[in-house]
Amino acid sequence: MKDQNSHSPLQIFLSMAIAMALLGIFAGWNFYVHEQSIKIISDQGYKPEREQMPDTSLCTSTRMAYHDFESGDAGDSASHLTAKGHGGKQSLILSSRVPFSPGLWIRFKDINPCDSSWIRVSGYVWFSCPVSEAKCSLVATCNHNGINYKYMFIAIEKEAVTPNQWNRISIDYQIPPASDCEDVLQAYFWYRGSGEMLVDDIDVEFYGEFQKNKNH
DSSP states (O other), rough: OOOOOOOHHHHHHHHHHHHHHHHHHHHHHHHHHHHHHHOOOHOOOOOOOOOOOOGGGGSSSEEEEOOOOSSTTOOOOGTTTSSSOOSOOOOOOOSSSSBOOEEEEEEGTTTOTTOOEEEEEEEEEEOSGGGGGEEEEEEEEEEEEEEEEEEEEEEGSSSSSTTOEEEEEEEEEOOOSSSSSSSSEEHHHHHOSEEEEEEEEEEEEEOOOOOOOOTT
């Protein structure tokens, strides 16, 4: 008797094809949203999407994530690492094949942010192309059921950066209220160019409740 729980090769193939199509739609939608934002700021004049964090001496901070890319073999092309680093000996190569860096991915239920919680995301980038071609963004966003909200980014090609040296990029992001404790807080570099860019020492710090007077 045929096992009712078994699946034919065709069913498995169709399931995988559907999953890949949904992933492609999700990636394409994020790309569309981001590129539309780039177009708007290009048409209206670029204004960095920065929020001003209050004085950090008035609150506690915790490192949520740090990536220095020192582990792994830079000689292995599959690692996408190179023997050139900012604070160490290695860094990550971003390209059209590997457009996203590691950064932060954490659910709201695991951090329980208050109304005045922030993250500060920073990292270093190195590129040899003209600045206008250094198409990469430092992104901070929240995600609910696959849909981004409060999506903020710094477009590196619009910043005061210099080719052939390490440039520090940073964004402060006030964590918005979440509609669901399963919502995800994310931060990462996204390379949008056709060449390569190096990223290193990606650091994400969480700042808890700010107080107007630390004596109270």
